[in-house]
Amino acid sequence: MSFNYKISIVMPVFNASKDLSFALDSILNQTMNLSDIEVIMVDDYSTDNSLSIIKEYCRVYSNFKVIELKENIGAAYGPRNIGLKHVTGEYVMFLDSDDRFHEKACETLYNTANSNDVDIAFARYRRIYPEEKLILKSYSPYTDNINEYEDDLVDGVNLTGIIGFFWRHFFSRLIYGKLKNLNSDKIFIKNIKNHPELFKILPSIWTKIYRTSFIRKNNLEFPPFISGEDLNFVVKSFFLTDSIVFLNETIIHDYYMRNTDNDKSITKNINYSLVYDSLDSYYHCNEICRDFKFSKSNVILNPFLLNWISLYKQSDLSKSEKKELYKIVNNMSKFYKNGFISRCLIFFIKLLLKT
Template sequence: MTAAQPDVSVIIGAYEAMPYLVECLASVEAQTIDPARMEVIAVDDGSTDGTGEYLEEFAARAPMPVTVIRQENSGGPSGPRNVGLAKATGRYVFFLDADDRLGPEALERMVAMADRNGTDVVLGRVEGVNRTAPKSMWGKTLERTDVFSSNIKFTLSAQKLFRRELLERHGMRFDESLWTGEDALFTMEAYLRADGVSVIADYTCYYLVGREDGKHVTKTGGYTLRFDSARALMNLIAEMVPPGAKRDALMVRPFLVTLLPQFGPRFLKDSEEVQRHKLELAKPLMDAHWNEGVAHRLKVHERLRLYLVAQQRPDLLKDVLEFLRAKRQAAAILERRGTRVYLVYPHFRSRKARIPDWVYLAEEREAKAFLGWRRNQVESVLRRAARKTRRLLSQRRATPKGAAPAL
């Protein structure tokens, strides 16, 4: 008699994961889902700190089936995840980093959510421990949504529940040629291919742990790897989504999260050689994917920087970065009877710079924020004037006829 298929395969890729692995595996053992409904596949990627030995100890005593695979170091997280995925038998798979840990009810809640709604991907609320975690997508629990109707494009890490049949049907694996951003590529493809995505916002399913030794993968690697990651994600989006508003909305993510940080204030500290190289790496990406549809979804300072990158104008870009580094507040100009708000960052309407006005046009949230601030200022002035008027009238009523009012 063959064993019943597990509901979920937990795939753990581990490299030099001690002592974090201890709490990670404890969180797996503490899951409220029946141990018979899950399996663990752990891949030790050539560790020398006792990670492999601890995984084998765990496998010997764990209440659920645990497979431990030990291999030579592959150099990144993609290899171990792919090895684990090839061995998985569960209806769903969950990729758990060996540094992190699960909330006790995480797997039970995510499997139930996917089964209830027939969705192919489930996101469980993430909380950071000694590091920041994504926040914008946890506003409310969503039984069924997609990448265009929610903010899930801003969490592309692999730590989610995926229906394994979806991954197998499309031959989906992590790109082992990428040294960073490989999970963004995988997850975005899953979002786009999924028959629905669910979001659990009312329970913390995943604890994203910051390592004190600074060895977390997202903190390693040179700047060229970030451009590789941006290029891969932009190309995927362009291949899978036709030109138009939906593609532009998704392109915001690689431009904003991956590319733009390379042209933040730290760009001023780069050598001239590195600055030139960054602009060279950015140029084909800007030429292929940058347009006004993407630009108008960004804040003015973000849009302005990327516009100058697209124009290959490091001289003007540096002026903008100096302005931002000084934490100066951009003045605002109202035109068209208050229907347009321009933010006056460096080179606004400069004849020499010749940057079009639309680059400085406040996007909807910025405009509303400014107009709300301006309205509050006007209302505050009016309230002060009204209080002063009431005080003067009160004084006049209280002053006997013919007497001078008190000053």
């Protein structure tokens, strides 16, 4: 199989004119030679001037390409899957239109994956909240004590009120446990089941590089969820390969989350579709774990279920909508029994949906 580029970067775009140039400029500023990078932007029928911005970059840079969708899919999974079909790079990376790569992201991940001949390489990131002047590093089970993090923010997840209280004083200690031994800053994984602690790190699709042939051989796609599609993609990909490298470094990726009143991101507008899809995606992830005979899905999903409770508490749903959610939780509860915390979370969610 011949490739035109070392890396293809797939970027879904929808009404992202405010941040799009910052994201694209972070690609231009990479230490890797720009001629080795292909950028595939998939516009999900934007109604602002995102497409005009994209076309200007394509006019100036021949390795920047655009795919214009004629109708809106409504979530990142669709544009990402379409972009994957058009990549011509040896490896694939993902960048969202409101994120920015660290200048060494492409070079570091590519050199790590290529020199070690692995299907997947990934590292840590810093999450930056410019409005709050707050910088958080991503969690690592090898070097970080979860209690060192901000009281109400864990990997950017806002856990305040009663949920935050139980998180700080109870759940965080039980979910994240003790630190693991680390012999080097680079960890080679042949069987992810032997390294379940890595699942405690958020999926963060934009911190990873994938061998294109690996994705195509396994027909890997993002499932059709508004939220949680990246979680399912990452978990399944980890089970499918025997060659992963994890870099326990925080310099690979800078993540910027906009915290503005006019933010129109789908995953920041809390409605029934988001609440339902998030929970359904966790159920789907649990099914993936069952398919691959991985009995510790709670390691992956307990933090997400806890965050889902916080999400649900911010929503205003009808009785019929709660009933539909209850069906998902009830089906999940039949197989999600590994651990006391897991059973408590499922029980508490059921209780919430019944009130």
